[in-house]
Amino acid sequence: MLKKPFYNKPTIEVAKNLLGKYLVHEIDGTKYVGKIVETEAYLEDDPASHTFNGKTHRNKAMYDEPGTAYVYFTYGMYHCFNVVTGKKGKGEAVLIRALEPIEGIEEMKINRNKDRLKDLCSGPAKLCKAFKIDKNQNHVSLLSKNFFIEKRGNIKLEIIETTRIGITKGKEKNYRFYIKDNKFISRN
């Protein structure tokens, strides 16, 4: 399991380091595992970040200890999952945008009501539904026994850096990262 020091680093660095790691979530008797293939960084002085205008009821988890989950509800129907980075009080996080399904695939298909592997976790709201991540996981530590991120093996990755998706402000920054040629990313 990745420990606190992994998350207590500059947000962009953590966003890149998270690629190729494995998210594990055990809930309702099922173990879900997915390889992180796409992330985005959200900084404190970044117009696209929820914390750009300071602390609010919604974004306060982003100011928690590094390695905490920040989950928010958006567009009236979707959840997105972030990993809090930097020192406590910093207000930065990494959005997990896509996963490659590894374990719990049959349950993911049920949760998503989809059959094709690449439709299960290829988007921030999709992976939340597949992994049963919702507001119950907001403020929950990723150092928990049933909810954590781990390293498996030591594979060198080719990382693509590009602009973030879906934002209206801060579009010029290359804060989106994904594994080159991976077919489980949300889009090119």
Place this chain on the structure above:
DNA sequence: CTATTGATTGAT
């Protein structure tokens, strides 16, 4: 209190 918006998705 009210109006607008949004780190999305899935269907057309």
Place this chain on the structure above:
DNA sequence: TCAATCAATAGG
């Protein structure tokens, strides 16, 4: 390209 759908936020 566009509707679905509503909580959080910004503005008064």
